[in-house]
Amino acid sequence: MKHIFMMAALLVYLSACTPGQRPDEEAAITLTDIQGNKVVLNKPAEKIVCLFDPMMDAIYMLQMQHKLVGIPAETYSDKELFTPFSLIDERIRDKRLAIPGSNETANLESIIALKPDLVIAKHMSAGSIRSLREMGIAVYLASSEKYSQVLKELEDIGQLTGAGERAAELAAYTRQQFDAMQSAAAAVPEKDRKKTYFTWAHGRIYATTGRNSMMNDCLEFAGVRNVCTAPVDQPDINAETLISWNPDMIVMWNDPADLFYAKKELSRVTAVEKKAIFNLMPMFFYNPHTLKSLTAAVRIRGWATGQTTEASLEAVREMILKYYGPTTGNQLITLL
Structure with missing residues (x-):
């Protein structure tokens, strides 16, 4: 019971301070993810939890890795991910970035504790998405299953992170x-x-x-x-x-x-x-x-x-x- 009260208090606190979009604010960024969910931010995300490694890779390509506060658990456990990412990010090398979930699961309490304004995942229940959105935390679901999806998702993440020009440049190069x-x-x-x-x-x-x-x-x-x-x-x-x-x-x-x-x-x-x-x-x-x-x-x-x-x-x-x-x-x- 004590745990439930603490969680409720945390939700109330974060709903008052999370820098996401509020119902009474004008949205600066609005788009729809590959699964049809509307994603709204009043400004480019500054703190990102990314639980899907292809999207984490896209964030590094966009040179927005400084905004990451949480990454997929696979990053530390999978040598094929850990070796290259630890080479280019000392926070991963030293295992200092939080791992509040994986490609398949998300720990809602751990995510909330990081106070992100954007969560990127592959899978997340409708209830979890709704809870995060009610606190002003935007949720973007990605798939990356086809060439067209990969390009769309790169451009979407570019908009959501304020790296639209970089995303457009990389997408144009890839298409060419x-x-x-x-x-x-x-x-x-x-x-x-x-x-x-x-x-x-x-x-x-x-x-x-x-x-x-x-x-x-x-x-x-x-x-x-x-x-x-x-x-x-x-x-x-x-x-x-x-x-x-x-x-x-x-x-x-x-x-x-x-x-x-x-x-x-x-x-x-x-x-x-x-x-x-x-x-x-x-x-x-x-x-x-x-x-x-x-x-x-x-x-x-x-x-x-x-x-x-x-x-x-x-x-x-x-x-x-x-x-x-x-x-x-x-x-x-x-x-x-």
């Missing part, structure tokens, strides 16, 4: 690059496109990507043909299906190619037989739920066309410098 890749891919006859199989990490070699996915977008921009035609995001298949598809090339998500070479039943698959198995790693540089879907497409195109590793990596380095700026970008590319 993808348009160029799309034109090049369109010039390749369907019969000449390498049949490509994509597989996710952690030994899940039979977990692939369907046509309704960001990684499928990457494959199309790279000018290759996804052998999986299922209209879903991440379908599971079996060895017989993979053998029947007989891909020319396999792209793996941060796993060793030996996972395929060790399976005798797959030895006659063209990609296995010709050792045309490639790996997108470190994963941070090729996250398809961020603007770095572009770098993933560049590497896949390089493998499909026989480009040298150094040439495709140089293109990736240039993009990382563009996305993060010279200071942060130069720190990050030491990991490539």
Whole structure:
């Protein structure tokens, strides 16, 4: 009972001092997130809790990381996130930034204690959203499942943080690059496109990507043909299906190619037989739920066309410098 009274007192206190938009104030920023929720701020957010790592990545690209007061718990527990982010932010290196939730869950009490004016998440219950909004804390839900969503969400976060010009610049650059890749891919006859199989990490070699996915977008921009035609995001298949598809090339998500070479039943698959198995790693540089879907497409195109590793990596380095700026970008590319 004492805990309930303390929580109620905290809610009353924060409702009086949180710098979010009030019903009687004129909204300076109003937009709708990908899930249809109206997001309102009377000025750009100054204190942000971000519980979805692709959106945290976008905040670093927008050079607004100084506004972060809370980050996803995965940032500390997942080496693929901790290593690069600890390199560019000493608060993460020293684990000084609060972790009031994750991509899947949010600790409402911990969020409130940080007194943010904006919370960015992937999932949050309607009740939690309503409670935060009643205290003047805006909530933005993101998805980052498709290329168009990634660009919209970047531009939305640009508006919400006061980095609209930077967001527009990065979005324009990304669109220009993808348009160029799309034109090049369109010039390749369907019969000449390498049949490509994509597989996710952690030994899940039979977990692939369907046509309704960001990684499928990457494959199309790279000018290759996804052998999986299922209209879903991440379908599971079996060895017989993979053998029947007989891909020319396999792209793996941060796993060793030996996972395929060790399976005798797959030895006659063209990609296995010709050792045309490639790996997108470190994963941070090729996250398809961020603007770095572009770098993933560049590497896949390089493998499909026989480009040298150094040439495709140089293109990736240039993009990382563009996305993060010279200071942060130069720190990050030491990991490539």
